[in-house]
Amino acid sequence: MSKPSVPQGMRDLTPEVVRRRQYIFSTLRNIFEQCGFQPIETPSMENLGTLMGKYGDEGDRLIFKVLNNGLNEAAKHDKTRAALENVLSGRNDANLTERALRYDLTIPFARYVVMHQHELQFPFRRYQMQPVWRADRPQKGRYREFWQCDCDIVGTNSLINEAELLYIYREAFYRLQVPQVIVRINSRKVLTGIAQFCGAEEKLVDITTAIDKLDKIGSEGVSKELQQRGLTEEQLNNILRLINIRDLAEMEAAFSEKEIHTGLDGIKELKDTLAYHDTLGSSTWNNSEIKIDFTLARGLSYYTGVIVEVNCADERVQMGSIGGGGRYDDLTGLFGLKNLSGVGVSFGIDRIYDVMEQLELFPESIAVGTKAMIVNTGGANEHYALGILQQLRTKGIAAEIYPEPVKFDKQMKYIFNRNIPFSIIIENEERETNTVRVKGFPEAGQLRMGIDELIEKLA
């Protein structure tokens, strides 16, 4: 028998880790609920057709596909063999796989909206916190199974929604106390405008993926990549000029000069969003900022309007984006429901966890589970102890009893290692006088007290 293991890129989570993750989840859930979002869940698997073609070629490659059952049935052999040939040549075939693990939460949500459209009240605000799977090569901050926390609003074009989502990002990272949070914002329309500006709209995808890498490979790298994609010298110079603009007004002037309407629409979107956000925002935020970044592109192909991405700029962490999102004007159109615009953001909670762990941002208090443990001295004392245990739990105090009357040493060590703050000692004397002895008060040693006092002190 070989050693047991888990699949590549997937992990067991220890009690300490789960508690910390739950701290993040509950922080986000509180904000979502406060902002009027409703929770939904969708299945781990979707029909393959629901997912394919939604995330670009690279995304398709990373979808975990599930092999059909019953392929060994003789009657299906011919079909299965034919299907395998299809798969070998790079196509999908429902005779081999018809289901896949979900790749993100947005596409399943779009599918959900279409299927439940007649029972939903629009604008519909939902949040969803579930794992997603990607067949990517694991790296730092990159897992094959990870959780996303999404909130989306569908059925409204208002930029108030964009502003609210910016609020949610900043409020969340404020409550979690993640330092140096940068929320970068751009509009796909600005990117289209840039492509139109230099007369290369048909190369929009090439241009956006190239300039998305600006901070990584620099202007020279971008030029090189765009040259390979067949852009002329003049087009290149125009792009380099535009992507070095950091200022809304300046970009607006550039678009005006050539009457690039799409680009000007994008600028207006950004202006309005920021104006709403200024009113909505909180003056107590001291750990985050919003930055216009005309080179922000984001990979997912379905975005059409404002896009955002969040990073932690603290030098001590080297982490990719910890959240992202944007507006998609016709996502439900893919499933037959036209003219429904949506906008949403996603929190990458595994990465947020890694950042918080590295920066030691988790409060001590969340590590505590059991508050008090009763030392077991056996005999009649056990029943007396169980009665007290019952009373503590009724009062909402998390308590345990050591299940065996082994020696004090061992029990005390267990209590210490479990990080349980209070130990309750019950021997004959305590039982006979209806009291307990308690350790765990700083600078107080052991205290003898009655049950009511015990409950009062621990509550």
Place this chain on the structure above:
RNA sequence: GAGGUAGUAGCUCAGUUGGUUAGAGCGCCAGUUUGUGGCACUGGAGGUCGUGGGUUCGAGACCCAUUUAUCUCCCCA
């Protein structure tokens, strides 16, 4: 999908140009003592050296494959 680095006890790691029964610290178990927590002392358990092949008289060490982790590219949360 391409490449680099790594894998020895539950954990952190030693292991000299390949050479007897593979070690340490911590942890764990038993005991002693303090007759009620991290101390001290004594003893003990636990490893087919990631897995599978190969080279060799002999492999933890060298070679190949495979698997997992980690990093870079690609892409992303």
